[in-house]
Amino acid sequence: MVTLTIDRHIPNCETITQEPTTMSDAPSPHLLPEHPVVDAALRETIARDYQTFAKQGLPTNLEAYLAERYHIDVASTYAGLPITNPFGKASGQLSMTARQVEEDVQAGLGFVVLKTVIAQDETGAQTMGEWAVKESRMVVEPITSQSGEPGWTVSWKGRGWWGTFDEYLQLIRATRQIAADGNTLIVPSCKYHLPTPEEDAWKESEYRYTTAKILEAWQAGATTNEPMPLEKDFSPTLAGSDRSAQQAKILEWLTTVPRLIRAGLADAAQVRVGLKVFNALFDDDFQLAMLQAIHDGETRPDFFIYGNRLFDPTREFDGKRGIAYGGPDLSDRNLRIMSRFQTECDPPLPWSATGDIHSGKMALEYALRGARSFQLHTFFQMPNAHYTATVGNKTQKALHELYFHPEQGLIMWMLHLAGVLGLPRGGVRLADVIGRGGC
Structure with a gap:
């Protein structure tokens, strides 16, 4: 059985310490064992597919192949x-152009979140304009966690969309049209005004104008009537900003933003509001308080994303001091937080996982805690030597690893969980694994 030890206490805001989190003494948060327990014949089948598709490319309809070959259903929401x-x-930087998104649609991603645009009002004024930094240089580099585990992170100085707002709206229209004949969901992302601890007023005109324009572009890009998913990005760089120096102000952001996004819409049901929750420079208890806040507010979001990268005010890159980073420290903290939170809110809002998802196994660590989808960034830009596949673009090569790796792949570990959780052998659904970490 999968077991999980949970601290059921989430303190009130007044009792939360403001000391930065330390993780070096924390036990491993992983639920899955080091090696999967899967029938030898199935292991050989997965290994053969891994080698075959490394040379030939993935099947055109991968989901159908998984259903027929392994009786696995990976559909989700x-x-x-x-x-x-x-x-x-x-x-991020990998979803800034129509060409980038077209490659992802061809590769068969379930969804693509576009680069984060900075909100503006009718005059073009941006209160968060300091996040519209033109900086495209990125470096993928090894990183070692506080526990000594090796991993990878991406370092860069850039923040949000630095083009014009009209160019962003055109990107939404173009990518929606590109995805119209496929099965990839296109998701706009936006950073709206967040008042500083010294400010009481919200720039509501930014919320009204920007949301209406993004929705208009979304609806123009395709003929479907489905609601538009929208991520409100609480950037990891906020953790190092004076804007997030007070815990009470952060909690105010989380409980106010959903209402402001919906306020300017003729029909609030046209938009599914998601909050991308960042890792603040406080301890684990405050992360839990943030999650509790978005569930307890009068106007809750429709879903949330957890959890954005860590921020190190002393880490340097390209002459800039204070940058965000990922790697095993990030996934360790995220998994630890979501393990504790899993039983605190029943039922929790739907959520999408992000943070050091470098394997199908890691994705399932998040799924066991309730995540219904997995957002990756670093793993799509690894050095080519990191991928076994020799054909296809990096998205396709990454998917090959995520699904078929004979030790770390999603197929192997879903079959393992089928046995652990007693799921039907005739058809293993990802939906039946989600949230089962306490079983």
Whole structure:
């Protein structure tokens, strides 16, 4: 059985310490064992497919292949909307152009979150304009966690969309049209005004104008009537900003933003509001308080994303001091937080996982805690030597690893969980694994 030890206490805001989190003494948060327990014949089948598809490329209809070959159903949901598979691209430098998204649609991603645009009002004024930084240089580099585990992170100085707002709206229209004939969900992302601890007023005009324009572009890009998923990005760089120096102000953001996004819409049901929760420079208890806040507010979001990258005010990159980072420390903290939170809110809002998802096994660690989809960024830009596949673009090569790796792949570990959780051998559904970490 999968077991999980949970601290059921989430303190009130007043009792939360403001000391930065330390993780070096924390036990491993992983639920899954080091090696999967799967029938030898199935292991050989997966290994053969891994080698075959490394040279030939993935099947055209991968989901159908998984259903026929392994009796695995990977369909899931994002923001309550159906997706054919749970893997998507997180917002960032890899989803800034129509060409990038076209490659992801061809590769078969379940969803793509576009680069985060900075909100503006009717005059073009942006209160969060300091996040519209033109900086495209990124470095993928090894990183070692506080526990000594090796991993990878991406370092860069950029923040949000630095093009014009009209160019972003055109990107939404173009990518929606590209995805119209496929099964990839397109998700806009936006950073709206967040008042500083010294400010009381919210720039509501930014919320009204930006949301209406994004929705208009979304609806123009395709003929479907489905609601638009929208991620409100609480960037990891906020953790190092004076804006997030007070815990009470952060909690105010989380409970106010959903109402402001919906306020300017003729029909609030047209938009599914998701909050991308960041890792603040406080301890684990405050992370739990943030999650509790979005569930307890009068106007809850429709879903949330957890949890954005860690921020190190002393870490340097390209002459800039204070940058966000990922790797095993990030996944360790996220898994630890969501393990504790899993039983605190019943039922929790739907959520999408992000943070050091470098394997199908890691994706399922998040799924066991309730995640219904998985957003990746670093793993889609690893050095080519990190992928076994020799054909296809990096998205396709990454998916090959995520599904078929004979030790770390999703197929292997879903079959393992089928045995552990007593799931039907005739058909293993990802939906039956989600949230089962306490079983």
